[in-house]
Amino acid sequence: MSNAPHILVIDDEPQILRAIRTILTEKQFRVTTASRGEEGLTLAAANEPDLVILDLGLPDMDGVEVCARLREWTQIPIIILSVRDSEREKVAALDKGADDYLTKPFGIEELLARVRVALRHSSRMQGTPSKVVNAGQITIDLAWHIVKRGNEEVKLTGREYRLLAYLASNHGRVLTHQSILAHVWGPEDADHTEYLRVYMRQLRKKLEIDPERPQYILTEPGIGYRFIADE
């Protein structure tokens, strides 16, 4: 029990804290809670949790700032909780180093999936990155730069491949438009979301079964994209 992952939840709503604590404890996680930003930062420094779940609307300080302060000294995964329509803050927090987000109200399945992805990603950061990513029929060999759908190799342009490789090596996590553009095109093109739209569409046509209802390359409205791979 002592080496079960330790999760710090920072939220000012007691009901949310209660619900998250109940479900996470049930799933064998260790849980600490804080209802204010400062308290959360102190607890994070003292306990060095494996993951932080952070509400953006805290009474004493902005969640984006908590995120930035945590990132000054630690790379532990941070999952943001926020209400609908705060895309700007979500993107700000993600750009400040948060790993993922969940919009309130959220289903517990979703929360658990995000927690698993974040923990797996942080453990992978310490070990060797996986060389092959599988998503349904799709196989992406990141070492040999080969993409297959079933047994057939999919021809991708250089840019398409770099885009897919970036998504796949961060599978399960949300990637903001800006971070994808900066990574695949370069920082000077970070505002050209239209490039992304067009390239994502091409990728979906080459990889998805139904490009209109993608299963692997998902749009996160107003935020960015997420690649879903097999667990």
Next chain:
Amino acid sequence: MNFANMRNSSFISRLWQYLLAFLLIASITVLFFVLRDVLDTTLIALLYLIPLGIITAYWGLGPGITSALITFLTFNYFFIEPYYTFTVHRAADVVVLVVFLIVAVVISQLVARAQAGLAMAMAREREATQLYELSTALTGLHDDHAVAQILARQVRAVSQGEYVEFNVIGTQPFAFHLPETNPPARAPELIVPIQAARGILGEIQLWRTAPTISSGEKRLLQTFASQGALALERAWLAQAESRAKVLEESDRLKSAILSSVSHELRTPLSTIKAAASSLRSREVGWDSPARSELIAAIDDEADHLNMLVGNLLDMSRIESGALKPKREWNILPEIVGSVLGRMKHLAEEHQIEVDVPESLPLIPVDYIQMEQVFTNLVSNSLKYAPAKTVIRIRARVENEMIHVQVSNQGPQVPREHLERIFDKFYRVTSADRVTGTGLGLSICKGIIEAHGGRIWAENVSDGLAFNFILPLTWNGTMPTQLPMDVETE
């Protein structure tokens, strides 16, 4: 034009009048001189009165009197014996001369007085016309800025001033001036207060050095100012009244929101409460199928509740003007696809046909808001159109706009309701028959209009169609061309 010039020109025109008068007298004297032998002295005296009348009528009293005196002398000199002297021998001629002088002067004065009376009457009429024009222009104005604008324009037109400024004091002071430049560096030549029953509302400042502002003009401008005061007070009263109306309307709206919200929110809440409490009561067995049904109900109704709250938030944002689209170049088929993907389980009983060509250009819209528009239009169609019918989504480029149509085979809407279905809480059917906040379509309208587009509904042969158009350009530009990328890995 400066002061000295103005004065000079009026002096010169005055001089011309005298000169013309002399020329007229001189030429007539020459004519009479030629005819001296055939014309009788008395007749000449009478004939001389004609040019005198004309001179006074055209050029005023000064030239008239002067001409009368000159005529008196020339008449004596040329036409009364002995000729070429100012002496008079005959007593009768003395009488003629004296009578001529008196008559000439009297005629000049009478004509001049009649002229002055006429000029005054014309000036009065002009004033009356100007006042009439002003009050006509001010009638029906409910905006104090428009009042200021019209008043300043009229004052400038009437006074020919070089600069007019209109200052309004009060809770929201403002100034309006003509022309659109900075005022002259000196103090205005005339300041007329705008005086109303409850005090001074402002002032009109007039810059005009020449000609000097006459007392008549001052009086006229004061009349203008009091007309302006009345118009301003009227405008303010009208504004206060419309504010009161808006408050009343928003009050009415608030109670409509409250009743709609409490009704709509309570429905899913009741379901959740009932399901949760029966699950707690342990009357439902762990393995019974009712259990999973109850859980699904809680889940669905929580989502529904979330959607209702989201709609209310959207509406309040649209109402307060805080709905600012975060525009990006987006692919319409992607938005439509994502909405339909999410609504799949809701649309199982209907058939959805999508005709949104891949070849459409990128459109500059807020992705999330556009999803909201499609979600609301499709869910509205799902709600009203009977099961097994077809819902069509079609998009085309028309006249440099994108035209989207979402049509269903549901009931048509009476013509008079077609526009009003986009109003808040407006329903064609009674609220009990269909669930929802009655906000979906008005949210669509708010979003489309925030994007610079237009939305409308129309009856089509087999049902109802929602249409909207959106501009294809963003700040007048089209999307950036993608850099070429052809190499393959």
